[in-house]
Amino acid sequence: IKPKIGNRFPRMIETASGMLNAIGLENIGLERFVDEKLPYLEKFQARLIVNFFGDTIDEYVELANELSKLPRVDALEMNVSCPNVEKGGVRLSSDPVILKEVVESVRKVTKKTLIVKLSPNVKDITEVALAAEEGGADALSLINTFVGLKIDVELKKPWLANTTGGVSGPAIKPLALAMVYETVRSVKIPVIGIGGISSVQDALEFFIAGASAIQIGTANYIDPSITMKVIAGLFDYCKENNLKSLAELSSLNR
Structure with a gap:
């Protein structure tokens, strides 16, 4: 709801086949999003899915x-999985x-399509997936980042000011695929x-594993036109x- 400044710097660094970040959900808040971002986004003929996060149940609601x-918003994605906020x-x-x-x-306050974004940092991804489904989610998005750490060997301390961060990028793809594969068969x-x-091959692997859609994140830092x-x-x-x-691909292994 309110603007969030995020975590202290440094909060992002490249890792082997990926990235480690601890941005901390920095954002401009709901009021400025509606006044500034939404009018700009309305210019585009595309589905608009808004990712949102709360510190309490009341704030989520x-x-x-x-x-x-907001009529222009097509769907909501609940972020319940950020690994680097307090x-x-x-x-x-x-x-x-x-x-x-x-x-x-x-679910009680919205008729919009409700997507719940899940964390991989759990004992059993299917258990939380089923809980979200039973709670009324229309779809699930997974996975968010894995908790990771990088050490600055010169300063002899964690590189990120937040100590740990979220690992993303090609390094986590096999792990993500396995969790998607398991979840598809559970919900x-x-x-x-x-x-x-x-x-393209990465995307195809997810569809063949059973995903109905995909998201691309870290690769955009390397090639903004990758999507x-x-x-x-x-x-x-x-x-x-x-x-x-x-x-037709998504239904092959369901």
Whole structure:
């Protein structure tokens, strides 16, 4: 709801086949998003999915309620999985009982499509996935980043000011694929695959694993046009393999 300054610097560094970050959910807050960002985004003919985060159940509910009043917003993505904030993020994402309670509370105030973004830093990803589904989620997105650490050997201390951060990029793709594969077979709602996607082949692996859609994050730092390239490559793949849609791939291993 309110603007958040995020974590102290340094808070991002490249790692082997990926990145370690501890941004801390820095953002301009709901009021400025509605006044400044939304009018700009309305210029584009694209689906608008808003990722939101609260420090308390009440804040999650208030944000969902306010965002649901915006006709231009097509769907909401609840971030219950940030590994580098001080309040609540880890506990919420790893406790099925609390997670279900929060999702149920949000579900009561919105008719928008509700996506719940899950953390990989849990004992059993399917357990929290089922809790989110039972709470009323329309879809799941996974995974967020793994908790990681990098040491500055010259200063002899953690490189990030926050000590730990979230590991993303190609290094986590096999782990992400495994969790998507497991989750797809445990829930009845769609799963959006995330984790180390940086090529058409990466994207295809997630669809064949059962994902209904994908997200691309870290690869954008290397190539800001990567999303459009992957989309074009997926169209070509479907044409070459006589597929009417990617849903045909997603259903192969369900």
